[in-house]
Amino acid sequence: MTKNALIHYRILWKPTGNQPGAKRGSSAGIGDQLRALVLLRDHPDPRRTDLRASMRDPFEQIWVRDFNLNASLKVIVLADASASMGYQGTVNRLAVTEDITSQLALSAYRSGDAFGFYAANSEMINKLTLPTRINRSAWLWVKQHLSTLEPSGNNADGLLKVSSLLPKQRCLVFVISDFRWTKDKTAKLFKALNHHDVVPIVLQDPSEIDQIPNRGIATLQDMETGRTQFVWMRPALKTQIAKARIEHIKTLQDTSRIYGYKPFLVKGKFKPESLTQYFMERSV
Known part of the structure; x- marks a missing residue:
């Protein structure tokens, strides 16, 4: 296992749940995607106070930013x-x-x-x-x-x-x-x-087509049933096998x-x- 052999998968949907992770979730929580502006009394976290929204409010209420939770999937x-x-x-x-x-x-x-x-x-x-x-x-x-x-x-x-x-x-x-x-x-x-x-x-193997001889006797085996069959390989048959693939x-x-x-x-x-x-x- 090489240290840098990681797969960076991406999704086009938001995972649910409250388990913190790296993907943008659909639940409220700590994240980097703004969800909405809410009143401080509804979301009592003064660290996320939005000064501009609060100063514009004619009723002098305190507004805070609410974010989507970065969730795991x-x-x-x-x-x-x-x-x-x-x-x-x-x-x-x-x-x-x-x-x-x-x-x-x-x-x-x-x-x-x-x-x-x-x-x-x-x-x-x-x-x-x-x-x-x-x-x-x-x-x-x-x-x-x-x-x-x-x-x-x-x-x-x-x-x-x-x-x-x-x-x-x-x-x-x-x-x-x-x-x-x-x-x-x-x-x-x-x-x-x-x-x-x-x-x-889908797993493919180059030998299934590339290493089949153009001519000669070949043994073909069905891996599912174990049956084997001797065939006379020729270019037309090889083309037929490639076409089927x-x-x-x-x-x-x-x-x-x-x-x-x-x-x-x-x-x-x-x-x-x-x-x-x-x-x-x-x-x-």
């Missing part, structure tokens, strides 16, 4: 633990998941935000559940526990069950997966999470757009600054 990661996440090509897909999650956990703590983690395949994995709270060692917990995970199962339907366990107030939720799901299952999960601010993080991403983007989300693609290794750039562009 809840950052939650949902990780796909199905068999396809065990794919190892140019990179180890599970190791990339671990890297992203640990960086988010550390970044959340440095921002004064709560962090939570859930993993699921066909069922929620209880031993890989970290309750959402401010936790300075959450990134270390992630590294210790994800390193023991063995992806299994042919789906990630357990994430739907996790969605019902999330806090009722709006959270920043990251869904990390290769999204090798049907369009209907993706839409069902996104609909269940629609109350939250969701960032789908592009269509898969387009379908995911279209489904995400319906719910107001924007997928973040990780091709190979994860770079924290690229996710920070994603949030910068999203806030424009």
Whole structure:
């Protein structure tokens, strides 16, 4: 974990709650965003007296500034633990998941935000559940526990069950997966999470296309079912596989757009600054 590898995430909404943090909240309190001018008797804090407003008042009443509280938010990661996440090509897909999650956990703590983690395949994995709270060692917990995970199962339907366990107030939720799901299952999960601010993080591996030979016998394996198939590779088949991959991403983007989300693609290794750039562009 490098010292400067922090992710600076931005949100376009105001978190609720009274837990102090770095984000502009919607409740009254100590912050840097002026909320209103109120009478001293209603907000007895003479340190925030507004002299100009008080001098202009014909009734000679004392007015003070009322600010929005700088509040913390809840950052939650949902990780796909199905068999396809065990794919190892140019990179180890599970190791990339671990890297992203640990960086988010550390970044959340440095921002004064709560962090939570859930993993699921066909069922929620209880031993890989970290309750959402401010936790300075959450990134270390992630590294210790994800390193023991063995992806299994042919789906990630357990994430739907996790969605019902999330806090009722709006959270920043990251869904990390290769999204090798049907369009209907993706839409069902996104609909269940629609109350939250969701960032789908799509893991791709360059070897899935770039390292496939143009000609010759190749062994293709379905990571979800474990089935293998021998095929005679040729340029037309490789083009067909590449086209299917592009269509898969387009379908995911279209489904995400319906719910107001924007997928973040990780091709190979994860770079924290690229996710920070994603949030910068999203806030424009």
